[in-house]
Amino acid sequence: MTPPIIALARHPGRTLALLCCVGMWAPSALAAQFQTLETGDMRLVYTSPLQAYLVPQVARSFENSLQFHRRFWNYDPDGRMEVLMHDLWHYGNAGARPVPDNHITLGIEPYAHEYESGPAPERMGSSMNHEMAHIFTVDRPTRSDRFFRSVFFGKVTPNVEAPPSMLYGYLTTPRWYTPRWYLEGIATYLETWMNGGLGRAIGPYDEMVFRTLVRDSARIYDVVGLESEGTTVDFQVGVNSYLYGTRFVSYLGLRYGNDSLLAWFNRTPESQAYFTSQFRQVYGRSLEEEWSRWIAWEKDWQRANLDSIRQHPITPVRPITDRALGSVSRGYYDPASHELYVAIRYPGQEASLAAIDVATGRTRKISTILGASGFSVTSLAFDPASRTLFYTTNNADWRHLLALDMKTGHSRRLLTNARIGDLVFDPADRSLWGVRHDNGFSTIVRIPWPYTEWRQVQTLPYGRDIFDLDISPDGATLIGSQGEIDGSLRLVRMDVAALQAGDTTHPVLFEFGQWSPSNFVFSPDGKFLFGSSYYSGVSNIFRYDFEHQKMEPLSNAETGFFKPVPVSPDSVLVFQFSGRGFLPSMIPNLVPERVSAIRFLGNEIAEKRPEVQGWMPPSSSRINLDSMTTATGPYRWTHNFKLDNAYPIVEGYEDVAGRTTVAGGMRFNFSDRVGATSLDVTASWSPTQDSTYERPHLRAVFRHWNWKVSAAFNRADFYDLFGPTKVSRRGYSLAVQYTGSLLQDAPRSLTYTLQAAGYGGLQTVPDFQGVAAPYDKLLSSSANLAYGSLRRSLGAIDDELGTTWDLTLRGNQVNGTLFPRLNFEAGRGFLLPLDHSSLWFRASAGTALAGDRTDPFARFYFGGFGNNKVDHRAIQQFREVEAFPGIGINAVSGANYGRAQVEWTSPPLRFRRVGTPSMYLRWAALSLVATGLVTDMDDPALRRTLTSAGAQADVRLVTLSHLDSTFSLGYAVAQERGVPLHTQWMFSFKIM
């Protein structure tokens, strides 16, 4: 009996029919849920009918913020803005981009409260305030920007397939090509004042970061170093953009006033296009120079705050480990083993659960954590009786709940997509408590043993959030930090029995005024609570005495103490903030003499630049949404499909004789408003081509959810101008492809791709350049199953460990003959003890299943590094199955083959200060690779055995903040028995 998959390969038509049947419902089922609300200013798309309850709030917040920014910048953006609401993340977040349309994405979940790093009131309003600032600062055009927008039929998104689009993108939206700190700096500055002072500009976390850097005489990144290193290897990574951006912008506002500050960001007619040029125009000096001044000022400011803190004795600290741990979760002290259990995430190594010996500081890795989050790594709970650690994976998205048996070291998943965090274990009945985020609500949940299901205890009304739960040793009292819609936070107490009986009141245990209570936990005897608060501006440890109902300080810290763990009557373990993350340390359980407050930069601005106090929009409830609404109903992509932009292109076309000619033409990009459907059409003409048949070139790609349909006529390509790899082909083709997913559980995925294609007018085999096609027509079908589980540590430049495998069955039918081929490849990588250094093993094998093995359609071809001189594909092309460094492209072929490869990747060399803000080097890395290949293994007469050893060095260049380019230089030596050594050099410039 013929295996079904081979039968399908033999009948491409049937395969096509199957594809149509399988895929018809898949996108529509999802898309049918999308709903819209439109006003004259906005098209709001929300992904579920149950999000409808939030629509009035989102729409009003949008209009309110829009009206404010219009007045503020004296500018009215063209056309409607797109707003997409979704429920895909664990914590609320948002993003904005100005190309090709002004677009805001809004995750509706409650915000994270970790370390009070992003204080905010009602989140839809504050998100809109922030994102709208992005749109207004990058979208506003001058006359020349408008001219180019009209020339290109819109704002241009850089596209790797058409590199000139990079230039067009800059010409239409120059302020988009700025570093993230620039974008986030002004957005958080404005958001803070629009939120009535709640924001990073008056943020205690931000003060702490810079105070710590100054105290430790640590590096404060310069303007280039921040981008090249600070946002990639520092444990705070992207957060540094917010930290530095907010701080620098605030400094400018304080020192020079808001008029000049806004003049820097405002794209007025007389302004310079590039942000550094505009800086010089406004401030009369270079950005780098002013940045240095800011650093000097910052040091003075922080020294003054340190002096204030040092007015009273500083709490003595005994670090437990010899280095900071990066980001940390809540910790648990196990008196039995004298170990601290905590999840850690440090640049260069995988996030993991660790046991730290409190006496010696020895750190033992217990288990890896998949999908660790930035600040808190994971949500962690501990059952000392069964010696089980409960933790969550996929922490940024829909969290899973796992239990790790510390006796066996084995983890098992308890709940999938549980969406529960803030875990705490109740020793009284072995249940777990947590907070679930779903559809914009926070729900206190209980997960009874054996943890197969969770139960709703109480869903809080929208805008109220609870976090940092803990439970008393007798299981009778639950505590937590509760946030309200106005941004205020308080420590609350809940009687567990009453809570389960439906009591919705949460008596306030203690008010910290404008500062958040964080990570309060019970002492082992249940008589005290230990937690932290920025009450004095510095995060200190506080102790609450239940008997006397009294809150007392336990520390006077210079940097900040967090997440206390009472380990004995006289000692408390805390996590001390340092420039390299959190350092587990011991402090005495003693009340200090006195604790002084520090000053906040934002307060100085509010005082000395009082106009910021007037930057708060009126209430959004005044917006009459009914009168503004122009349409509501299901989202239909056909009604929202339009031309985004069109621009001239240049391409290369290689004919069958190997002659490359230059073609000029146009590219048209269409898409719908949620990005699920698009159509790209490229048309060009090569006037110097000898054959008139081969002068026109056309390519169209239509994508709709999982579907892709592509058609080409005499396909040409920009990168064929450079070679040596050429993808241009004579003739026409039509291909239909469907990609589906069998498993999506990050980082694991199992996807399948089915494709059917027809070719005509061929002179070259479509897959292999330079290989003549014996027939001019080809029907091809393929089925591919691909598994991937790839991971990388914080600060990595590439995947560093994991497993991949890929199985492909392909059938080429020519002149009535079918040439089925089977191909399998697998790879596994290991992270070495050296940070960011990996060892990869790869193997692949393939065979023709039938047909004349000498026919080109039945054979596999190998050779070359695979990189073009100018390229857009992955840098390490030598990893691809067809590559074999050291010999020419397609120089070796076989009807079957086996290939093995081992690769060592070096830790990247980071460049801290090479270049200017507009162009700088980020890193350089080296790969050493050895490859072995055997072809025609079953035929000794034809068999060829080759080995190769080579190296490739890559240097990353960043241009205009957004455009990552890479220079690659490779050299390889190949050897075949009885044949002289082959050597090969490779140089490549990857544009984006």
Add this chain to the structure above:
Amino acid sequence: MLQQHQIELIHREIDGATMPDESAAVRKLVAEDPEARALDADLRRVGRLFQQVEAREPPIHLKQSILDAVAQSARASPKEVPAWSSPFAFVRWSLSTLKTAFESLTEHTEMAIMTKKTMIIGSTVIATVVVVAAIATGFPPIGNGAGTIGGDGPISGVQQASRYQGRAITPAEVTLQNPEISVLLQNPEVLKLVTSEAFRTVMANEAFRSAMASEAFRTAMASEAFRTAMASEAFRTVMANEAYRTVMASEAYRTAMANEAFRTAQAQGAFRTAQSTEALRTAQASEAFRTLQASEAFRTLQASEAFRSLQASEAFRTAMASESFRTVMASEAFRTAMASEAFRTAMASESFRTAMASEAFRTVMASEAFRTLQNSEAFRSLSRSAQASEAFMTEANRTAQRTAE
């Protein structure tokens, strides 16, 4: 030759202490005056040399050790003898302090006259004093909220940091549209229920949705006895009986049903035969029953065809033999439900009775999650609309699928 203020201006430009207009003046000076240009270049060269000496971060332990050592040595140093330990010493200390202060003041005054820089510092000091005074007096006020100004708060020994606070967002400013429906699906039991086939069947029943509009119906359904009775064939037959529904509409009958003696008599067939039956006599022993019998309404009821027809019905007799049915009859909620037109209409509906007869219906009715749903106004609201019900279950299914993945 460069003047002193020009030299200082160049210094301050390089130190980053100039304002934009001063900076422009420096650039003009440097561009026009070779001496200024040379000085500027020299100073910048020196500045660059300093910049090349990169700050290095010492190990955390080293820093901490030094800090600890400094702190310990300070604490360990011999105690200083107080200046006022004797009258002579106190006078000497006072004179010395006065002299130092005077010298310092003179020197600073001269410096202040000599340099703008010090004038700025002086102004800053004055400004700081003004700011401190302003903070101390609370004028001008900043923000609206309490605790805006720093100082000791409710935690003894800790100075509370100040934070500017503008207008606070109030809950009244937040506009939501029926969030209760979304809240309902936060309950996993409800989620499980609404994604069940049984629930889908029940919700598809128009008569059920109509009945759900009745508060009385919902109250009755919350009763265990009612749900048990619903499971019986006799009950459903009685509910289908036109005479029964007519009788139920009568206030008198509902009043009578509140009387235990009446219910007992009815159960024993007292109203089917002559009033001299044993059952009736027993009932008449009750004062309340006698009062009921004496009422005009009861007499009208007894005279009605519907009442007599009901009493003669076999199904009714069978139902009355059931304990749960009698319990239902005794319940206030059921009697209130009987007064509802919607309830009676639902009972009259064939499809509703068919639905009631189904296992699915009873499963749904018996679930705790359904009672949770019933208590929700949002659910009652959406259950009246087929369209809203469909949307609700579509989302419930989607959520359930995601959870099950």
